[in-house]
Amino acid sequence: MTKEELILCNPLRFMGYKTEDIIAEGGFGAVLARAGIGKTAFLVQLALNALLRSKNVLHISLNDPVNKVSLWYQELFRHLSKSCEANQIDQLWKAILPHRFIMTFKVEGFSVPKLEERLTDLTEQNIFSPQVVVVDGLPFDESAQGLLSDLKVLAKNHSTHVWFTVRTHRHEEIDPDGMPASFSRVADLFEVAIQLQPEGKDIHVKALKGETATSDHSALLLDPSTMLIKDKA
Amino acid sequence: MENATKNIRNIGISAHIDSGKTTLTERILFYSKRIHAIHDVKGKDGVGATMDSMELEKERGITIASAATYCKWQDHTINIIDTPGHVDFTIEVERSLRVLDGAILVLCSVGGVQSQSITVDQQMKRYNVPCIAFINKCDRSGANPFRVIKQLKDKLGHNAVAMQIPIGLEADLIGVIDLVTMKAIYFDGDNGENVRVEDIPENLLSDAMEKQEELIDVASMFSDELAEAVLEEKELTEDLIIAAVRKGTLTREITPVFIGSAYKNKGVQPLLDAVTSLLPAPSDVKNEALDMESDEAVVTLSNDPKKPVVALAFKLEEGQYGQLTYIRVYQGTLAKGSTVINVRNGKKIKIGRVVRMHADQMEDIEAISAGYIGALFGIDCASGDTFATPGLSLTMTSMFVPNPVISLAIIPNDNKSQINISKALNRFTREDPTFKTYVDNETNETIIEGMGELHLEVYVERMRREYNADVTTGKPRVAYRETITGRAEFNYIHKKQTGGAGQFGRVAGYMEPVAEEDFVFENKVVGGRIPTQFIASCEKGFKKCLAKGPKMGFLITGIKVVINDGASHSVDSSEMAFQAAARGAFLEGYAKAGPVIHEPIMKVVAETPTEFQGSVMGLLNQRRGMIVGAQDEGTMCTIEAQVPLSEMFGFSTVLRSSTQGTAQFTMEFLLYKQVPQSIAEELANKKATEEKKK
Numbered sequence: 070m071t072k073e074e075l076i077l078c079n080p081l082r083f084m085g086y087k088t089e090d091i092i093a094e095g096g097f098g099a100v101l102a103r104a105g106i107g108k109t110a111f112l113v114q115l116a117l118n119a120l121l122r123s124k125n126v127l128h129i130s131l132n133d134p135v136n137k138v139s140l141w142y143q144e145l146f147r148h149l150s151k152s153c154e155a156n157q158i159d160q161l162w163k164a165i166l167p168h169r170f171i172m173t174f175k176v177e178g179f180s181v182p183k184l185e186e187r188l189t190d191l192t193e194q195n196i197f198s199p200q201v202v203v204v205d206g207l208p209f210d211e212s213a214q215g216l217l218s219d220l221k222v223l224a225k226n227h228s229t230h231v232w233f234t235v236r237t238h239r240h241e242e243i244d245p246d247g248m249p250a251s252f253s254r255v256a257d258l259f260e261v262a263i264q265l266q267p268e269g270k271d272i273h274v275k276a277l278k279g280e281t282a283t284s285d286h287s288a289l290l291l292d293p294s295t296m297l298i299k300d301k302a
Numbered sequence: 303m304e305n306a307t308k309n310i311r312n313i314g315i316s317a318h319i320d321s322g323k324t325t326l327t328e329r330i331l332f333y334s335k336r337i338h339a340i341h342d343v344k345g346k347d348g349v350g351a352t353m354d355s356m357e358l359e360k361e362r363g364i365t366i367a368s369a370a371t372y373c374k375w376q377d378h379t380i381n382i383i384d385t386p387g388h389v390d391f392t393i394e395v396e397r398s399l400r401v402l403d404g405a406i407l408v409l410c411s412v413g414g415v416q417s418q419s420i421t422v423d424q425q426m427k428r429y430n431v432p433c434i435a436f437i438n439k440c441d442r443s444g445a446n447p448f449r450v451i452k453q454l455k456d457k458l459g460h461n462a463v464a465m466q467i468p469i470g471l472e473a474d475l476i477g478v479i480d481l482v483t484m485k486a487i488y489f490d491g492d493n494g495e496n497v498r499v500e501d502i503p504e505n506l507l508s509d510a511m512e513k514q515e516e517l518i519d520v521a522s523m524f525s526d527e528l529a530e531a532v533l534e535e536k537e538l539t540e541d542l543i544i545a546a547v548r549k550g551t552l553t554r555e556i557t558p559v560f561i562g563s564a565y566k567n568k569g570v571q572p573l574l575d576a577v578t579s580l581l582p583a584p585s586d587v588k589n590e591a592l593d594m595e596s597d598e599a600v601v602t603l604s605n606d607p608k609k610p611v612v613a614l615a616f617k618l619e620e621g622q623y624g625q626l627t628y629i630r631v632y633q634g635t636l637a638k639g640s641t642v643i644n645v646r647n648g649k650k651i652k653i654g655r656v657v658r659m660h661a662d663q664m665e666d667i668e669a670i671s672a673g674y675i676g677a678l679f680g681i682d683c684a685s686g687d688t689f690a691t692p693g694l695s696l697t698m699t700s701m702f703v704p705n706p707v708i709s710l711a712i713i714p715n716d717n718k719s720q721i722n723i724s725k726a727l728n729r730f731t732r733e734d735p736t737f738k739t740y741v742d743n744e745t746n747e748t749i750i751e752g753m754g755e756l757h758l759e760v761y762v763e764r765m766r767r768e769y770n771a772d773v774t775t776g777k778p779r780v781a782y783r784e785t786i787t788g789r790a791e792f793n794y795i796h797k798k799q800t801g802g803a804g805q806f807g808r809v810a811g812y813m814e815p816v817a818e819e820d821f822v823f824e825n826k827v828v829g830g831r832i833p834t835q836f837i838a839s840c841e842k843g844f845k846k847c848l849a850k851g852p853k854m855g856f857l858i859t860g861i862k863v864v865i866n867d868g869a870s871h872s873v874d875s876s877e878m879a880f881q882a883a884a885r886g887a888f889l890e891g892y893a894k895a896g897p898v899i900h901e902p903i904m905k906v907v908a909e910t911p912t913e914f915q916g917s918v919m920g921l922l923n924q925r926r927g928m929i930v931g932a933q934d935e936g937t938m939c940t941i942e943a944q945v946p947l948s949e950m951f952g953f954s955t956v957l958r959s960s961t962q963g964t965a966q967f968t969m970e971f972l973l974y975k976q977v978p979q980s981i982a983e984e985l986a987n988k989k990a991t992e993e994k995k996k
Contacts, residue, residue: 128931134457135931135942159817163975171931178934187932190916196923 092232092260095225097217098279101235101252102265106272108234109133110296111265112203113141115232117149119201120165127199127229128169129184131176131206138171138205148295170197176208181219188227202231209235209251217258237264247277265291274298307605307673308583312381312630314399314431316422317408322438326408326564327371327382333495333571334373334380370617370628370659370675378578381675399425400698401616401630401675404581405433406573407557411445413938415453416909423458432551434558434580435460436573440468441475441563444937451559460557461550463520466572467513468561469506478561478569479506481514482543487572494567520556521546544579551580584673589632591688591696594645601696603633607671610634610691611642614698618685618733625729627678628659629670632698634691636676637669642689645697651689655679684732706738706751707902707947707971710758711776712765713747722771723748730761737761747776754969755951780948782985783900783974784851785860789814792891793867796883799874806874807832807883809840811865813891821848822862832868832880839877840865843884852889853897854989859974863888899982900974902947908957910965912939917960925949926978944972 092098100115102108116126130138146165150158172187191197202224207213224231237249244253248262256262261279265272274289292299315323372381383402399405405426409419426433435454437447447468454462466478469486477488479502486503490496502510518538522529525546531538550556558580562569585605591612592598603612611634619626629636636642638656643649657664657677670676683689688697714720727739727750738751752758755778765771793810809832816822823841832840848858868883906927910918912934918941919929927945950969957965977985 135933135940139930166930167928170929172934173931174934175936178936183934187915190919194916194920194923196919196929 092230094228094230095221096230096260097221097224097258098230098232098261098263099235099252099259100232100263100265101237101249101277103237103239103267106265106267107291107293107296108236108265109141109205110145111263111274111291111298112205112232112234113145114149114298116169116201116203117142117146117165120168123165123168124200125168125170125198127188127197127202128171129179129202129204130171130173131179131204133173133205135171135173138173142169145296148297152295152297152299170199176206179207181216181223184220185223188223192227199227199229202229204231204233207233209255214255217255221258235262307585307607307671309378310381310584310673311378311577311581312383312401312403312584312673312675313577313581314383314402314405315408316399316405316426316433317410317419322410322564323408326406326436326438326570329564329567329570330380330382330574331371331373332493333574334375370677372658372675375574375578380574380577383675399429399431401614402429402431403584403587404577405431406577407433407435409435409437409450409454410442411437411440411447411450411561412442413909414450414935415457420458423460427554430554432554432582434551434560434573434576435462436560436562436569438562438564440471440561441473441566441568443472445471445475447471447559447561454557454559461520461555462557462559463517463547464513464561465517465547465558465576466561466569467506467510469503475563475566475568478572479510480572481510481517482540484510484514487569489568489571494570497571517547518543521550524550524555548580552582552586591632591698594695594697603696605672606633607635609672610694611636611640611689612691612694612696612698613642613670613689615681615683615685615687615689618683618729624680625682626657626659627681627683628675629678629689630675631670631672633672635669635671636678636689641692643692644683645688645690645695646684649682650692651681651683653678653681684735686735706736706753707781707904708754708758709749709751709779709781710762711742711745711747711749711779712762713774713776715772715774719771719773722769723765723773726761726765726769726771730764749779751781753971778951780901780946782854782856782902782977784853784856784858784897785900786813786815786892786895786897788894788896790891790893790895792887792894794883794887794890795869796879796886798879803876804871804874805876805879805882806869806871807836807879808867808869809843809865809880809883809887810867811863811887813861813863813888813895815860815895816862817860819862820859821845824862824864826864826866827868828866831870832865833870833875836870836875836877836880837865839880840868840884843881844888846881847885847888847892851897852892854899854985856899859900863891899977899985901977901981903944903972903975904947904950904969905972906943906945906950906967906969908941908943908965908967910939910941910961911937914961914965915939915941918957918965921953921956921960925953926981945969946975946977947971 100108100111116128119126128138146158146162150161170191220231235252237251241249241251243249248256252262256278259278262277264275264277266275270293272291272293274291290299291297315327317323370381370383372379374380407419407423409415437450439445440447448464451462451464454460464481466480468475469477469479477486479486484502486500488498488500490498518528518532521543522532525542528538528542528546531542547556547558551558558576560569560573560576562573564570589603591601591603593601611631613629613631613636615627615629617628619628636653636656638653640653642651642653644651655678656667656670657679658667659677664677667676690696712723714723727748730737731739736753737757740749741747742749750758750761752761758778762773762775765773789812791812793808795808796805798805811826823844825837827837844863848861851858906922908918908922915932919932922929922941922943922945925945926949927943930942930944933940953967957967
C-alpha cells in the first residue's frame with residue numbers, strides 16, 4: 070500500500086474540492102462543533118491527509134500535552150490504515166512522522182509574537198518549516214479577532230494555511246446564514262467553515278462556508294466509533 | 303520484632319533528580335530519632351547525608367544504590383527505601399517499587415512535575431503502588447505548590463488534593479495549615495523538631511475553609527458516611543475524613559498532597575503522620591506469587607507470619623563482611639537457623655545472620671516476619687530470586703528487565719587489576735540485571751553493557767574506587783543490529799568429500815522480516831526430505847548465524863526462516879552437515895533479503911527555560927534528532943525528541959554549557975530504527991579500517 074492509495078482511500082476527497090488544498094496560502098479554515106463531537110479528530114485527519122502528501126504540518130494545541138496529541142495521530146492513523154486495509158503501516162507511519170511538529174501552549178500564554186518567535190527558531194535553524202498549521206483549542210471570544218488578524222499575516226508570511234477548531238454551544242444563537250454568533254464575528258477571515266452536526270446516531274459533516282456550501286453536499290459522516298470521516302454511501 | 307503488621311509501612315521515596323529525596327529521608331530519620339545530627343547531601347561538613355553510603359554518591363551528590371533503612375514514628379515501624387532519581391538507574395527504582403507497599407512522590411515546588419517524575423509515576427502505576435505527594439522546596443523563590451497540584455492533575459492524571467496549605471511562601475514559609483484538623487502547624491527549634499499547633503491565622507482562614515471544602519468534596523466520593531454527614535450538615539470528624547482519603551489513596555484514586563521544605567525543616571513531621579495514617583500496611587496490599595508446579599497459576603499470599611515462608615531477594619550488596627542480600631518477606635517468618643530453598647535453582651539455603659539495615663550500619667535480629675524488609679548474610683543468590691519453605695514452589699512475579707543499549711570495552715592496566723575487575727563484574731552483574739558483561743572473542747576485550755553512558759561510567763568508577771582496579775575504557779559503543787527488509791529464497795547444498803565420511807545436506811526455503819520477535823523458525827518440510835532428527839540441527843545452524851550478521855557483524859533480529867524442502871544422504875548426512883548447510887543457506891538468503899542496520903533510538907525529554915528553547919532544539923536537531931513536539935509551560939518548556947543513541951554521547955555537557963546550566967534532560971530507550979544510508983556507509987568504512995588494522 071502506498072501513500073497515494075491511502076490518500077485516495079481517505080474520504081476527505083469527497084469534500085468535492087477541485088484543487089489538492091482546500092484553502093489557499095494564508096487562508097483560514099474552521100471546524101465547528103459542540104464539545105465532544107469530534108473536532109480534534111476531524112482536524113487530525115485533515116493533518117494526516119496533508120502529512121500523507123508529504124506536507125509539513127505544525128499542530129498547535131492549547132489544551133493537550135504533546136503525548137496526548139501524538140496519541141490522537143497514532144489512533145486515527147491506525148484506524149485509517151485499517152479501514153483502507155493498508156499494510157506496512159509501520160513504515161508509512163515512520164515516513165510521515167518527521168513531517169509533523171507538535172507545539173503546545175497554555176491558552177493564556179499563547180500569543181502571535183510568541184508563536185512567531187518559536188517559528189523563527191525552527192525555520193532559521195532549518196529544523197522545520199510548516200506548510201499547514203492546525204490550531205486546536207483556541208477560544209473564539211471577543212479577544213479572538215485581533216489575534217486572528219495577526220495570525221493571518223503570519224500565515225501569509227510563512228505561506229501556510231491554517232485550520233482551527235471552533236467550539237460552539239448548544240444555547241448559542243444561529244445567524245441566518247447558519248453560523249453560530251461567536252463565529253460569525255470573525256467569519257470574514259475564513260475561507261472555509263465546516264460544521265459537525267450530530268443528528269440521531271450520526272454526525273454529519275456540513276459545509277457552512279466555502280466552495281461546497283452552495284452545492285448540495287452533505288454526503289460525509291463522522292463515524293462515532295472510530296472518529297473517522299466516512300462516505301455516507 | 304513486632305508482629306502487628308498493621309503498624310508497618312514499607313515505603314519508597316521517588317522523585318526527579320535534585321527534588322530533595324535524600325534530604326527528606328535524612329530529616330525523617332532525624333525526627334524519628336534514628337540519627338542525631340543532620341548532614342546535607344552537598345553539605346559543607348563533608349559527612350554527606352546518612353543515606354548516601356557509597357563514597358561516590360557522596361561526591362556526586364546523587365543517590366545510586368537504594369539503601370534500606372527503618373525508623374519508628376509514633377507506634378509504627380517505617381521501612382524506607384531511598385531510590386535513585388536518574389533514569390540510568392531505573393532498574394533500581396523498579397526493584398524498590400516491587401517490594402514497596404506505598405510511596406512518597408517528592409516534587410519540587412518550583413520545577414513541578416518534571417520528566418523523571420512522569421517515568422517514576424508510570425512505574426508506580428505498573429506496580430500499583432499507592433502514593434502521597436510531598437511538594438518540597440517551598441522555601442525557594444518561585445515556589446508555587448498549587449501550580450504543582452494542577453500539574454499532578456493535568457500531566458499525571460492524578461486526582462490530587464491538597465491536605466495542607468502553606469503559611470507564607472518562599473523565604474517567608476513558616477509553617478503549614480492542616481486542612482483536616484484545621485489547625486496551623488509551626489516548626490520551632492534549631493532543626494524544626496518542636497511542633498507547635500495553633501489556631502489558623504485570621505488572614506488565611508477563608509483560604510483554608512475554601513481548600514478544606516475542596517478536600518471534603520473529593521474525599522466524600524469514597525465514603526458514604528462522610529457524604530451523608532456533609533449532606534446532613536453534621537460535624538465532620540477528623541477520623542471520618544482521614545478514613546475516606548485513605549480509602550481513595552489505597553486504590554490510587556486520590557493523591558493527597560503535603561507541603562513543606564525538608565531543607566528548612568518544615569512539614570516533615572505531618573508527612574510522617576500521613577505515612578502512618580494514609581499509606582497501606584502490608585496487610586492492606588494483595589501480593590501475588592506464581593505457582594511453578596501448576597503452570598504458573600496466580601496464588602494470593604497471606605500476610606500470616608505462621609504460614610510457610612515466601613520471600614523475595616530484591617537487592618544484593620557486597621559489604622565489608624561479605625554479600626548482603628536485602629529481602630522482603632511476603633508470607634511466614636524467616637528466622638535465623640531455618641532452612642529455605644531458592645525456587646529458581648532448587649538449592650537449599652540455611653539462614654545464618656539476619657540483620658536490619660540502616661544505610662551502612664546494621665543491627666542483628668532473630669527473624670524477619672511477613673511484611674518486613676531485612677537483610678541476610680552470606681547467601682548465594684541473584685537479585686530477583688524467591689526463597690520459600692521447602693516443598694513450596696512459588697515464585698514472585700518476574701520483574702521487567704530492559705535490554706542494554708550501550709557497551710564499553712574495559713582494559714585492565716596490570717595483572718592485579720584484572721583479578722579485581724572480574725571480582726567487581728561478578729558482583730555488579732548479580733546486583734543489577736541491566737548491567738551485563740562478556741568477553742569479545744575476537745578482540746579478547748572485556749565488554750560491559752548497560753542502559754546509558756552514566757550507568758556504565760558509575761560502574762567503572764566503582765571498580766576504580768571499591769576494587770582498586772586500574773582500568774582504561776574504550777569508547778562507548780552502540781548496540782547496532784542487523785535485520786532484513788524483504789523476502790528471499792535460499793536453496794543450498796552442502797557437500798564435502800575429502801576422505802573419510804563425507805558430508806551432505808540440502809536446505810531450501812525462504813526468509814522474511816518479522817516484527818516484534820527476534821527469531822522465528824518454521825519447519826514446512828514434508829515427506830521426510832530432511833529427516834526429522836536433522837530439523838533441530840538446521841534450526842541450530844540458522845540460530846548460530848544470528849549472533850554475528852554477515853553485513854556488519856552485529857546481532858541479527860526480526861527474522862523468520864521457513865524451510866520447506868531439502869535432501870539428505872543415507873550415509874553422508876549428519877547433524878554437522880545440516881548445521882553447515884543451514885549456515886550456507888542463511889548466507890545465501892540473507893544477501894538477497896535486503897539487509898539493513900538498525901540503531902537504538904532514545905526518547906529524549908529536555909526541560910529548559912523558554913529563552914533557550916531554540917538553541918536546545920538546534921542541539922537536538924544537529925544530533926539527527928526528530929523533534930516530536932515542544933510544550934510551553936510558562937517559564938519552562940519541555941522538548942520531546944527521538945534521537946539516535948550514537949549521537950547522544952557527551953550531550954549533557956553540551957546542553958549545560960549552551961543553556962548556562964539551566965536545562966536538564968532524561969533519556970530512555972524507545973525503539974530500533976534503520977540507520978540512514980550515509981551513516982551506514984560510515985559504519986562500513988569504519989569496520990573496513992578496523993579490519994585492515996588487524
